[in-house]
Amino acid sequence: MIIPKEPKLTVEQLTAVTAIVEEYDCKLQVIVGHHRSVYAVLGEERKTVMVNRILGLDFIDRFDAVDSPFKLMDSSSELAQHKIVLGNHIVGEGPFVIAGHCTIDPKNPNLFIESAHAVKEAGAKAIRGGVWKPRTMPYSFQGDDASVKILMEARSQTGLPVDTEVMDEHQLRIAVEAGVDILQVGARNALNYSLLKSIGQMTQNKKIAVLLKRSMGMGPINEFIAAAEYIAAAGNPDIMLCPRGTNPTMDGYRNYPDESITPLLKEKTWAPVIVDPCHSVGRAKYVPSAALAAIAYGADGVIIESHLDPQRGIGDDPKQSIKPAVLKQLITDIEAIWATKNRILLADN
Ligand code: PEP
Numbered sequence: 001m002i003i004p005k006e007p008k009l010t011v012e013q014l015t016a017v018t019a020i021v022e023e024y025d026c027k028l029q030v031i032v033g034h035h036r037s038v039y040a041v042l043g044e045e046r047k048t049v050m051v052n053r054i055l056g057l058d059f060i061d062r063f064d065a066v067d068s069p070f071k072l073m074d075s076s077s078e079l080a081q082h083k084i085v086l087g088n089h090i091v092g093e094g095p096f097v098i099a100g101h102c103t104i105d106p107k108n109p110n111l112f113i114e115s116a117h118a119v120k121e122a123g124a125k126a127i128r129g130g131v132w133k134p135r136t137m138p139y140s141f142q143g144d145d146a147s148v149k150i151l152m153e154a155r156s157q158t159g160l161p162v163d164t165e166v167m168d169e170h171q172l173r174i175a176v177e178a179g180v181d182i183l184q185v186g187a188r189n190a191l192n193y194s195l196l197k198s199i200g201q202m203t204q205n206k207k208i209a210v211l212l213k214r215s216m217g218m219g220p221i222n223e224f225i226a227a228a229e230y231i232a233a234a235g236n237p238d239i240m241l242c243p244r245g246t247n248p249t250m251d252g253y254r255n256y257p258d259e260s261i262t263p264l265l266k267e268k269t270w271a272p273v274i275v276d277p278c279h280s281v282g283r284a285k286y287v288p289s290a291a292l293a294a295i296a297y298g299a300d301g302v303i304i305e306s307h308l309d310p311q312r313g314i315g316d317d318p319k320q321s322i323k324p325a326v327l328k329q330l331i332t333d334i335e336a337i338w339a340t341k342n343r344i345l346l347a348d349n
């Protein structure tokens with residue numbers, strides 16, 4: 001990773017550095033960070049002659065060869081100081097709660113907008129709403145391009161950033177052009193490397209964040225971080241990791257709750273962790289305790305399905321959405337846990 005003396009390289013300087021790395025069969029990837037840009041060398045970055053030639057340029061401060069498979073996402077990376085800013089919130093500074101419907105019902109746009117106002121009133125910092133949905137059965141409602149308008153209407157009325165899942169390049173393009181703030185990569189696509197690359201490329205420099213869910217079968221933590229590395233290596237480091245429960249399921253829950261991996265993630269990577277307790281436990285009545293556990297484990301926030309009238313919802317809403325009044329109490333409790341200084345991420349023994 002190349003760190004220039006100034007916050008970013010000029011066009012001429014970039015051309016000069018690119019020419020050198022390409023001579024050694026590497027590629028240069030610009031990563032625009034919050035305070036400065038860094039330049040990742042993709043490929044075999046430990047070629048001494050190449051490194052020395054780059055270090056010889058008077059506008060280069062240093063060359064950090066990160067001793068980890070995750071050059072960008074590793075805790076020791078230059079990007080560790082990177083901050084994701086969404087709306088008025090710097091992720092990591094106070095609990096970041098994303099809330100709203102699982103699925104937007106295009107036949108009932110007002111219900112979504114009313115829920116968006118209600119979750120804002122409850123203290124949410126961003127609104128979720130599924131425009132497109134991954135469904136087990138091909139005959140179930142798959143979402144509707146037209147719902148993007150409803151999502152963006154909620155954004156303009158509440159002033160909060162909005163989150164939706166994209167599953168392919170068609171949806172990705174629509175969401176980026178509409179100005180969606182957070183693109184969710186669902187559990188089923190967390191290992192779809194082509195999609196991860198396209199998302200990284202298409203969201204580069206656009207202040208769009210990616211909420212990367214953990215896939216149901218993702219055992220090794222490194223597999224999860226590697227998926228995030230794909231997005232960062234394609235150009236966008238604004239990635240939040242989202243444990244959402246895995247298989248095999250816990251009898252009685254929808255999945256096997258995995259908020260407890262938060263400290264492991266926090267040790268290995270600098271990426272914020274936003275836990276999804278709804279898809280993990282899968283029943284509204286269990287959601288608050290799972291959300292509080294996530295915060296106690298050190299999560300930077302939670303993503304919650306919340307609906308004014310869950311029984312009138314579609315997708316997951318009838319079974320796992322909590323009402324905004326419950327969300328409001330939950331956010332108060334989350335703030336209390338956040339405030340305890342016991343929220344030690346990694347104890348020094
Ligand atoms: C969702 O957030 O509604 C969803 C489908 O999530 P997951 O990809 O975690 O199943």
Ligand code: MN
Binds near residue numbers: 103279
């Ligand atoms: Mn859902």
